[in-house]
Amino acid sequence: MIRIKRIFDLTTAIILLIVFFIPIIFLMILVKISSKGPIFYKWNVIGKEGKPFTSYKFRTMINNAENMKKQIIQENEMTGPVFKMKEDPRITTLGKYFRKYSLDELPQLWSVLKGDMSLVGPRPPLQTEWIDFEEWQKRKVSVKPGITCTWQVNGRNEVSDFNDWVKMDLDYIDNWTFLMDIKILVKTIPAVLSGSGH
Numbered sequence: 081m082i083r084i085k086r087i088f089d090l091t092t093a094i095i096l097l098i099v100f101f102i103p104i105i106f107l108m109i110l111v112k113i114s115s116k117g118p119i120f121y122k123w124n125v126i127g128k129e130g131k132p133f134t135s136y137k138f139r140t141m142i143n144n145a146e147n148m149k150k151q152i153i154q155e156n157e158m159t160g161p162v163f164k165m166k167e168d169p170r171i172t173t174l175g176k177y178f179r180k181y182s183l184d185e186l187p188q189l190w191s192v193l194k195g196d197m198s199l200v201g202p203r204p205p206l207q208t209e210w211i212d213f214e215e216w217q218k219r220k221v222s223v224k225p226g227i228t229c230t231w232q233v234n235g236r237n238e239v240s241d242f243n244d245w246v247k248m249d250l251d252y253i254d255n256w257t258f259l260m261d262i263k264i265l266v267k268t269i270p271a272v273l274s275g276s277g278h
Contacts, residue, residue, distance in 0.1 A: 081258055088258075089199050093192040104186055107138060107178075114174040117143035120187060125204035127196055128224045132207055135191040138184040140175025141168075160242025161212035162205065180275040188227045200261040201226025202249035217242075220249040223256075233267040 097104075111119045121139040126132055142148070148170050149163065158164035171179065178184040191197040197204070204225035205213065230248045231239060239245050252260070 089192050093189045097189050111138050115172045124207045126210045126221055130221055133196045136187040138178055140178050140184050141170040145170040158240055158242055161209045162242055182272045185227055198224045198226045200228055200264050202229055217246045220246050223253055228268045233264055233271050
């Protein structure tokens with residue numbers, strides 16, 4: 081089944097990159113002309129079995145976002161080692177639109193092609209967050225991370241406790257079937273189109 085999952089990931093990623101090739105070029109231009117900074121955000125995360133890797137997203141924040149994080153860390157709306165803030169002042173105007181419709185995630189299809197990520201799986205933690213994970217939370221990286229997951233289609237905007245997020249991931253890991261992946265992908269489409277995130 082794991083081999084089938086990989087074949088499906090590879091085939092689907094190739095098709096999506098072909099279909100979205102022109103839109104991706106257009107989005108690259110928008111990012112470049114809308115604000116100062118690189119087109120892509122270098123996303124240093126943790127993959128399967130704790131292996132670090134670099135993925136990419138379209139940049140949705142101002143150029144010095146990492147430095148500003150120290151100034152707003154007390155505004156974190158997620159308990160635990162991860163940082164989430166709905167009205168994050170570092171996000172650009174274009175970035176808000178990109179995030180609402182998950183457009184910033186498109187470059188991660190390249191990570192799927194490389195084999196670092198899957199279409200469906202627990203979201204990879206940042207390397208800076210990983211060091212503060214509790215031991216039981218680290219099991220979320222026992223499988224390949226994904227672009228979409230249970231958390232994203234079942235209320236990511238409502239989940240404020242990181243433990244609840246991890247429990248969703250572990251439930252996915254413990255009960256995984258290929259059909260489950262298909263169902264999550266199907267649920268992802270209306271979530272993305274509506275910009276609801278759930």
